Amino acid sequence: MYNAIRFRKALLGPDMEPADDVWMTISDGLITALGTGQGPAGIPSHPAAVAIPGLVDCHVHLALSGGADVEQEARSSDPAARQDLLEANAFRHLQSGVTTVRDLGSPEDAVLHAVKGGGLGAARAPQIVAAGAISSPAGHGNFLSRWATTPAEYEEAINAIAGLGAHWVKLFATGGVITSGTVPGATQMEPSLISEVTAAAHRSGLAAAAHAHGSDGIRNAIEAGVDSIEHFSYLTPDEVALLAESRCTLVSTLVATERFVSSDQRETANPETLSKILAHAPHERAALQQAVRARLPLAVGTDAGTTFNPHGFGMQEQALHLNRAGMDPASVLRAMTVNGSRLLGDGAGYLDVGRRADILCLDADPLEDLGALYKINEVILVGRPVGK
Incomplete structure (x- = not known):
């Protein structure tokens, strides 16, 4: 000490x-x-x-391994193995200099339960700001979320998440890469639904994070008043203008895409997932460059745990991606520390x-x-x- x-x-x-x-x-x-x-x-x-x-990673999934098929793994893992995995992953973050993480969804709310139950030793895990995720039964992220389709079902899920001690709720404004049958650019929540659900989250004292790749989903999330937008891969000048007038923070997770694309094992991934990530990657790179040029509020995450994206040292790689996108080193460091702590209300x-x-x-x-x-x-x- x-x-x-x-x-x-x-x-x-x-x-x-x-x-x-x-x-x-x-x-x-x-x-x-x-x-x-x-x-x-x-x-x-x-x-x-x-x-x-210490670094602040605003987007992780501690209960996912970062293997070739995390969706299937999440559906089949048992609670004891999941607990061991999330403890090991938490310590990997700490060893790589990350002292605060925001976990944005885990199967059966495993991370929320672990944090509430004190199951993570204080010397073996960073500060964990835990969220509960809610998705539709066949929507992106359904394997690490509670399920809901109507506003009433979402509100019931929000109340349950709040009861577990969550500070955030994760919503899915668009489809995604790693969930079979979903499309990253496609809208998953209609504007009226995401607005009602965001308002319900705020009434319950929860901040709202929106997974949003496509431009329509990004715009719907901004207009709904969410607190952070994750990925923002198909950002356009129209959304840039809206963001400049909002209180929303963008969270870049480009490292997750770049790790998948550059993995020497990528051909072992689900063919649908591989096809989507290869088509998607150039758009996410361009979106980050656009956000940097516009000086939009930006925090940093790694999405660690997703396909070929293991826990540990992702923030170091992300720093280099931010620098290549046009951020000077001082701005990169502030995004990875100060901006993240402000978004999370971390001490x-x-x-x-x-x-x-x-x-x-x-x-x-x-x-x-x-x-x-x-x-x-x-x-x-x-x-x-x-x-x-």
Whole structure:
């Protein structure tokens, strides 16, 4: 446990300003004082070159493996095996510098139950902001969701999810890639339905995240007042204009698509799924570039657990994709930390007094080279070093 610590360099505050010779004191997992220069006597120096906030992954599926057919796997896995899997996946995120995740759906609400029951050791898992997902019986994501078709059925599912301690509800505005029989660009929820369901979620105290690839689904989700839109793969200038006037945050998960497309095992995937991802990938790349050019509010997720997208180090890959899409390193780092914490209402996300002491200690400076995010010296979670 760290009670006080000094870093040669750290990125501080919501603007992640670089500062040299930074010291901080920690109590009950929170940063209680912070400054530069001499500071209190006897504060030990950390060997890392740079300290940054722990990464915030806003889109994961801890109960999915990232194998060739996660849909079939989810339908056939038993609760004990699922629990073991999600615990292992949570620790992989922590080891790769991710100190907060938002889980956006699991079979039989496995992650919600695990979090509520305290089944994840505090030293073995990041902070988990858990959502319950709701889909139609044959719709995209049905294998990791409760099922509903009418507003009344959705409201019943929302109440059940809220009762399990969820902070978010995941909705499916469009079809998707990995669910058989669905199409990424096709609308899955009509405008009136997603509006009614989003309002019901907000009445229950839940924020709403919308899976939305197609432009019609993106527009329907914005107009419904959802809090985040995941993927946004067929974004057009019309939706960009709407987003600029909304309070909605986009969550890029391009790494999930790129991992699938580049996998040397992709030919073993379901042929329908493979065909969809290959057709879909160029659109998602272009949509991210468009969002970056328009300076839309952007947070980051990995969609870890989906096809050929295992847990761990996806955020490092995503950082490089964001950079290629036109974001400078400082903006990439803010998207992966500050922006994510603001979206989730999380108490970490940047280093400042009163924030949770979740710190990623690196052996090189990511402002100079985002590849430094792979060079992890230590991960600190609520003031405690994470074991290897």
